Amino acid sequence: xxxxxxxxxxxxxxEGMSYELVQEETLIGRNPTTDITxxxxxxxxxxxxxxxxEAEGRYAVEDLQSTNGTKVNGKRVxxxxxxxxxxxxxxxxxxxxxxxxxxxx
Numbered sequence: 001x002x003x004x005x006x007x008x009x010x011x012x013x014x015e016g017m018s019y020e021l022v023q024e025e026t027l028i029g030r031n032p033t034t035d036i037t038x039x040x041x042x043x044x045x046x047x048x049x050x051x052x053x054e055a056e057g058r059y060a061v062e063d064l065q066s067t068n069g070t071k072v073n074g075k076r077v078x079x080x081x082x083x084x085x086x087x088x089x090x091x092x093x094x095x096x097x098x099x100x101x102x103x104x105x
Contacts, residue, residue: 004020004099004100005020005021005052005059005097005098005099005100006018006019006020006021006097006098007019007021007026007036007050007088007095007096007097007098008095008096008098009093009094009095010087010094010095010096011092011093011094012040012092012093014038014093018098019035019036021050021052021059023035023052024051024052024054025049025050025051025052026049026050027046027048027049028043028047028048028049028050028090029043029044029045029046029047029048029064030043030044030045030047031045031046034046038090038091038093040090040091040092040093041091042068042091042092042093043066043068043090043091043093044064044066044067044068046064047063047064047066047070047090047091048061048062048063048064048066048070048090049061049062049064050082058081058082058083058099059081059082059097059099060079060080060081060082061077061079061080061082061088062078062079063077063078063079066090068091070088070089070090071087071088071089071090072086072087072088072089073086073087074087074089082097082099083097083099084097084098084099084100085097085098
């Protein structure tokens with residue numbers, strides 16, 4: 001069974017909101033059709049995607065050639081594995097990636 005993972009917003013008007021990562025692909029952007037839609041002018045329509053690798057049992061983020069880029073722990077990345085506690089910055093929005101055992105604390 002897949003471990004439970006989520007992205008929690010750490011800043012701005014939506015601070016405290018969290019998004020469960022239940023699909024193998026979670027699209028983040030400004031477009032209303034994205035899985036996580038953010039009203040942030042620093043974000044592209046389809047900005048980044050969080051991917052779950054079932055074989056590896058881990059998550060990674062990929063920047064979708066966005067204008068302002070995607071940062072993990074303050075460093076701009078094109079693609080990066082995610083670990084529990086990582087900070088993911090998309091536009092002006094900062095998320096904390098949380099990944100723990102299913103039904104965990």
